[in-house]
Amino acid sequence: MRNELSIVLCGEAGQGIQTVENVLTRVLKLSGYHVFATKEYMSRVRGGCNSTSIRVSSKRLSAYVDRIDILVPLGKERTKHLNKRITKDTRILVEHEQIAVENKIYTNIAAVGVLSGVIGADKKVLSDYLSGYFSAKGAKTIEENQKAAGKGYELGINLASSGKFALKIDPDPKVKNEIMISGAEAIGLGALMGGCNFISAYPMTPSTGVFTFLAQNAAGLEIVSEQAEDEIAAINMAIGAWYAGARAMVTTSGGGYDLMQEGMSLAGMLETPVVVSLGMRPGPATGLPTRTEQGDLDLALYSGHGEFPRAIFAPGSLEQAVELSRRAFDTADKFQVPVFILSDQYLVDSYYNLPSIDIPKEPPKKYFIKTAKDYRRYELTENGLSPRGVPGFGEGLVAADSDEHDEEGHITEDLELRKRFVEKRMNKLKLLEEEALEPELIGEKNSRILIVGWGSNFGIIKEALSALGRNDISFLHFPQVYPLPKSTMGHLRLAKRVIAIENNARGQFAELIEKLTGIKITERILKYDGLPFSVEELVSRIKEKAGK
Amino acid sequence: MRNELSIVLCGEAGQGIQTVENVLTRVLKLSGYHVFATKEYMSRVRGGCNSTSIRVSSKRLSAYVDRIDILVPLGKERTKHLNKRITKDTRILVEHEQIAVENKIYTNIAAVGVLSGVIGADKKVLSDYLSGYFSAKGAKTIEENQKAAGKGYELGINLASSGKFALKIDPDPKVKNEIMISGAEAIGLGALMGGCNFISAYPMTPSTGVFTFLAQNAAGLEIVSEQAEDEIAAINMAIGAWYAGARAMVTTSGGGYDLMQEGMSLAGMLETPVVVSLGMRPGPATGLPTRTEQGDLDLALYSGHGEFPRAIFAPGSLEQAVELSRRAFDTADKFQVPVFILSDQYLVDSYYNLPSIDIPKEPPKKYFIKTAKDYRRYELTENGLSPRGVPGFGEGLVAADSDEHDEEGHITEDLELRKRFVEKRMNKLKLLEEEALEPELIGEKNSRILIVGWGSNFGIIKEALSALGRNDISFLHFPQVYPLPKSTMGHLRLAKRVIAIENNARGQFAELIEKLTGIKITERILKYDGLPFSVEELVSRIKEKAGK
C-alpha cells in the first residue's frame, strides 16, 4: 500500500488545468492531506502542452518527482511531451470524461471528483469548496458542478476499492488548518513582513507572480504599486523610493535585470538600500520564458559596473522564501546595499501546505535617522556605515550623488577622498560577511561525500538523499550564496569528495566556492534543459557519481 | 646628464593645455625625439585643474611617471593638485609668460618655444609645424605665433646652456618618420583593419574618442556611423548590422555597458558576432567620469543573463590595441560570439610614437557563407559552429531568434533540443580557449617572483621592473584575459610567489585566475583612486612586497 500519490494533469494552455489544480489541491489540503504541486508550461496562452504535477501524501512534501501514478489528460489528449515520464505503472485516467459526456464544461470538475474519490478525500469538503469556488456564478452552476464532482467521487471510490491503486494515504487532521502558498506568495509575504511598501516592476515571467501578489494587496496593505514603462524605470523608482524612506522592491527576470544593472550600480554608489526579487529562467536572451534554471547567479553576483558590496539570498523552500525575503529588507536597510532574493520558475510556481507563517513580534527595524541641521549623508565612520537620513525627516538636507562624492553628498574630484570612499563602501562587505547565514547541513558533519546545493534545489536534493538512505553522503545547502559565511571552508574541508548540484550548465555556485575558498569542486551534477531536477533523476545521478 | 625629461603642463580646462601638448609633442617627434604623453583631467569643460604629462627621451617610452622635471602652469597657477608630484628638483617654468606679455594669446605658443629650446628640438621643424597648424587662421596669425615661439626657443636654448637642466637627449632620426597615435586611435585603426564598417554608439567618457575617430573617418572609409539615442539602441543596432553582414562595433563605458547587457545576451543566443570597445573608468554609477580604473573586468566577464561564451582582449600597449582590435573582429566573426576590447581612460588618452602600423597582407576573412535554398542558420555541427548566412546573400532564408530555437532559427519548446543547443553554444568556449593568446613573459621563466598584470598596466610594470633591475622577478602580462590559454597554469606554478598588480580594489583578474586555475594569489598591489600607477609608485610598492 502506497501512502503517497503523484497525479499529473496535462493539456493545452487554457483547457482548465488551473481549475482542476486549484480545486483539487485545496480540497485535499482541507481534507487533511499533505500536498505539493508544481507546474511546467509553454510560453503561450492557448494550445501547446502543459502539465501540473501534484503529490499527495501523509507526510510533508516539498519536491518534484518524475513518477506519474495517475495522469489526467484534459481536453484533447496531449500526453506526448510526458512520454518519458509515463511508465507501465502510470494509470491514464479518462473516466471523468464519461461523467460529463452530456456537458463538457463539467469534465474538469468531474476529474476533481474522481481524483478526490480515489484518494478518499472528504466529500463534504469537496462539495463545500465548490460552492465557495463558484459562488459568483450562481446556484445553478454550483449545483451542476457539485453533481459532476459527486458522480466523479463515486467513481473514484469504486476505482480505489477495486484495488487497482493499492493506495492508503492517511490524512493528518492538523493539515486542515494549515495554509497553502506558492513560492511567489511566499516571497511576497516575506517582503510584506520586511516592511515592503513600494513595488515598481515590469511584467516578466517568472517574476510576475510576486508583483501581482503585491499589487493585489496594495490597497489592503497600503503599498505603492506601479507598473513601470520598463525595467530601468522600475529600479530607478525603487531606489528613489528607498532614498525617500520607503521600503521598495523590484521583481524581474534575467533579461529585465540586465537593464537594471546601471541602477544596481547606482544603489551601490548612493548606498541606498534596494531589494531585487530576481526570478530565474533559462537564457540567454528570451530563452525559455516559462521554464526554470539557476543560470543567473553570476549575473547577480557581478552585475553593475564598478565595485560595491551586495548580498544574495536564494531560498530553498517556502519557509525560507518568507524568511529570506523579510531578511532582505532588513539587510538592505541595515547595510545600505542592494540585496537579491534569487528564485526561479520552479520555486515561484511550486506550492505546498505549511503549518503557518509566524509574524515576528518586533516590527521591521527602521535604520534611518532623523537628521540634524548639519547632517552629512556620507559621514565617514569607522565601519563604513553612515547614518542614513531621508528628506523631510529632520532639519537636515539629504544629498545623494552618483558621482564620487564628499561626506555631504556633493560631487568631488578629490582623489584621496575617492580612495577612502572606495574603502568605506567595500568595508560593508565584511559586515555582510559577518552576518552571513550559515548553510544548513543535512547528515553527518564529516561524511565522506558532501553534496553542495543552493536555492530551489533544496527539497529535491533532500528527498533524493533520504531515498538513497546513505550515511556516507551529507548535504550542505546554502540559503545565502553571497557573501558566504566563514564556516564554509570548514564544512568543505571535512569532506573527502564534494559534489555540486546545480540547475545550470557551468556550475556557477561551485565556481564561486572555488574562487572564495580555493577548494576545487570538479564533481558536478548539472541540468540545463529548462526543467527542475526530479527526485528520481537525482537519486540515479548521485548514485552514478558517488558509486555504490 | 639626463637623457630623458618629464614635462607636465597644467591649468584649468580650456586654458590651452591641448594646444601646447599637440604642438610640442609633434614638434618633438618630428625633431626625432621619442615622446610619450598622457593626461588626467576633471569632468568639466572650463576651470578646475587638469594636467598632461609628456615624457621626452632618446629611447622608446610607454609609461607614466610621477616625476616632474619641468612644470608648466598655463593660465592662472593651478598646481595645487600636483603638490605630491612636485619636488625640489621640479623646475616650474613661467618664463614664457614674459615673452607673451604684450599679447597673452601667444603665451601658450611661447611655452612650446621655450620647451623646444630647452630640449634642443629642431627650430625649423617648430616653425614649419606652426605654419601648418595655424594655416587656416591666415598669415598674420602664423607669423605672430612663429615669432612668439622663436623668442621662446631662444630663451629655452639659453636656459639649457645655463646648465640648470643637465640634459642631453639625443634625437633618433628614425623617429621623425614614425607615426604618433593615441590609444583611442589605435583601437579605431585596429577596428578598421578588422573590417569594421559600422559603428553605433552613445557618447560616454572615456569611450567617445574611439567613436569620434571612426565618425571622422566615416566618409573616407565608408563606415556607417550613427549616434544612437541610448546604449540599448547602440548594441541592438550593432547586432542587427552584424546579422545583416556588416562588421559592427559599439563603444561605451561601464554605465553604458550595463544597459547593453541584455543585448550582449542576445548576441550570445543569436550567435551573432559583435564587438564591444569598453573603456573603463572608476565606478560605481557615474563615479569619476574622466579618470581611470580596471574595475569592469568582472562586468565584461559575467555580463548578460544566461550562459554563453565570449572573449575579452585587454591591450597593454598601442601596438596591442591595434592588433587586438583587429583580432576582435576576426574572433567575433569566426566563433560567432561577442568580443570585448577592454581599455581604460589611461590607455585611450595616452599616446606615443610607433615605427608604423603594418597593414596585414590578407584582407579580413569573412566567415559567412552564401546560403542555399535549404539553409538552416543553426545547423547542429560537431564543434558547435553553424555556417552563418546573411539575408540577401544566397537563396536561403536567415532566421535569428532570441528564444531557444531549432536549427532553422524558429522558436521551440523542445527541451531535448534545448540541451543540445546549450552544449552547442558552450562548446565554442573550448574553441576560443584553444586559440587564446599566450601571455607575454618578461624575464626568466622560473623566477622566484612572478608579477601578473593585464591590460593597460603593461608599460608601467615593464618599466618599473627594468628600473628595479632584479632578475628574481618576472612579469607575465595577459593581453587576452578570457578565456585564458592552457599555459597559464604552468606559468603560475613555476613561481614561488605570485603578485598581481591591478588598477582596482578587489583584484578582479587575480580572482579570475584563482577561479580558473585554483592557484591562490593573495599578494596584490592594487590602486583605486582614479589615477594610473606610476613607474615610481610601482617600483616602491613592488620593493615593499617583494622585499630586498
Next chain:
Amino acid sequence: MNAEIKAFDMGPIDIAWCPGCGNFGILNVLKEAVAELNLAPENLMMVSGIGQAAKEPHYLKCNVFNGLHGRAVPPATAIKAANPGLTVIVDSGDGDMYGEGGNHFIHAIRRNPDITVIVHNNMVYGLTKGQASPTSRIGFKTPIQVEGVFEEPFNPLSVAIALDAPFVARAFAGDPEKTKEILKKAIQHRGFSLVDIFQPCVSFNKINTYQWFKDNTYYLEDAHDPQERSAAFRRAIEDEKLPLGIFYINEKRTIFEDKLAAYRKNKAPLFDRAVNYDKLSELINSRKR
C-alpha cells in the same frame, strides 16, 4: 495572386496564438500585402521584439530577426543601413513598441530609416497574461492594475505626428481589405511608416473586442488631407470615436540610409565590401605629423 501568397506560406506549422485572436487576420493580410507587392521572401526582412505579436515573423516565409522585448526598431534600422536592398518590416506589439521600446520609437522617427513599423495594438500585454499596456484605456482592470488603469493612454498617432513622422496610419485587424491597402501603402512609402493596427485579444482584453472596435472606429473621410499636419493631429486626438486610415504623410523628410556617407560612392551592401587599404594607409600616414 494566390500563387504568390503561397510563397510566404510556412506550411503546417504550430501557431502559438489563441483561436480567434486578431493576430491571425494581420498575418493573413500581411502575407497578401507582400505578395501583391511582388516581394520575394529572400528579400523580405521581418524584425520583431517579444510578445504575442512579435511571434508573427516566424509564421511567414522570410528572413527573421526576432530580437529582444522592446528592441525591434534598432536592429531593423541597422539591417536596413547594412543592406538597403532589403525590405524591412518591424512587426510587434503595443507594449513592445510603445512601452519597453518607447525611446527607440521616438528616435527612429527622428532618424527616419526606410522601414515599416506594424504595431499589433491590443491594448494589453498578451504574452505575459493580461497586464495593462501603454495603450490600455482608462479604467481597464487587470491583475496588476487592480483598480483600473488611470494613466493617460499613449497615443501613437499624435506622438508620431508631433515627431513629424513621414507616414502615420491606423487600421483594424477586423477589416482585412482596408488594412491590406494601408499596409501596402506603408511598405511602399519611403521612410519610417507607422501602421498601428487595432487587434482584439480574445484572451485578455474582454473590453476592446471585435465588436467594441467596430462600434468605436470609423474611417477618415476621403477629404482628409494627410499632408496637413495640424489637421492630422486634430484627428489623431479624437477619442469619442477613433478614426482609421492614413492620418499623415510627409514626403519631405530625409531618409537615414540616403544620408549615410558609406553609400555616397558605393552602393554595395556592407557584407559585400572590402577594407579600403589605400585610404587606411593614408590615414595611418597622416599620423606622422
Next chain:
Amino acid sequence: MNAEIKAFDMGPIDIAWCPGCGNFGILNVLKEAVAELNLAPENLMMVSGIGQAAKEPHYLKCNVFNGLHGRAVPPATAIKAANPGLTVIVDSGDGDMYGEGGNHFIHAIRRNPDITVIVHNNMVYGLTKGQASPTSRIGFKTPIQVEGVFEEPFNPLSVAIALDAPFVARAFAGDPEKTKEILKKAIQHRGFSLVDIFQPCVSFNKINTYQWFKDNTYYLEDAHDPQERSAAFRRAIEDEKLPLGIFYINEKRTIFEDKLAAYRKNKAPLFDRAVNYDKLSELINSRKR
C-alpha cells in the same frame, strides 16, 4: 525677498560651469522662484541625471538626488510617491531628458506625478564635449555629426502636447524675469509640468547663441489660450521663429499620487508607516482555504 534667496545659497562653492554659460541664469532664476514661492530647503527635492545641467541641484541648498544619466524622472516620481509632501523638481539637460531618458519622459507624462521638469535645452551634449543632442537642429556640425545633423530635432513641446501633458512651457535663459514667472507657475501647477528652457552653451554650441535665441524666439501673445490643445500643438510646431511661454495647460488630468491606494486612508509619508500586522495576518489566514 533677498533674504529668502539666501536660504538657498550654497556659499562660496566651485561651480563647474563655463563662464558665460546659460546655466547660471537658470540657477539664479530657480533660486528666486523657489524663494518667492516660500519653499523651505528641507522641503525642496531636486532630482537630476548626468550632464552639465544636471549638476545644478548641487548648487542650491536643498535635498539632492543626482542619479544616472537619463534617469532623473523615475526616482523623482517615486520620491514624490513616497513622500507627497516634498516639492519635487527635476532639473536636467536635453540629452538627459529627451535622449537617454526619452522613454521615461513620455511615460511620466502619461502617469502624471506632481513634479516639475526643467530641461536646460542647449541643443548639444555639453558635458561630453559637443555631440549632437536630440534637439540639435538640422545641419549642426559636431565631431560625431561630421556632416551635420540630419535627424529631425525632437520637439519636446509638440510631443508633450500629443501626450496631453498638463503643463507645457518654453522659456529662454536669457530672459530671467519671464522665465521666473513661468517656473513659478510650473511649480505651482499640480501635475507633471514641463519647462523647456533654451540655454546657450558658450563652449560647444556656437550656432544657437544668446543672440540666436533672441533673434529666433518671441513670446506667445496673451490671446493664446493654453487650454486649447490643437492650437497649442500648432504653436508648438512653429519653426520659423520659436514661441516662448505657456503653450498648454490641462487641468483635468488625474494625478499619480492621488490615485495611489496607499494614500487613500493614510496620508503619512511612507517612511512614517508601520506594517499593518492585522491585515497581514488576515492575508496569511486567507491561504488556509
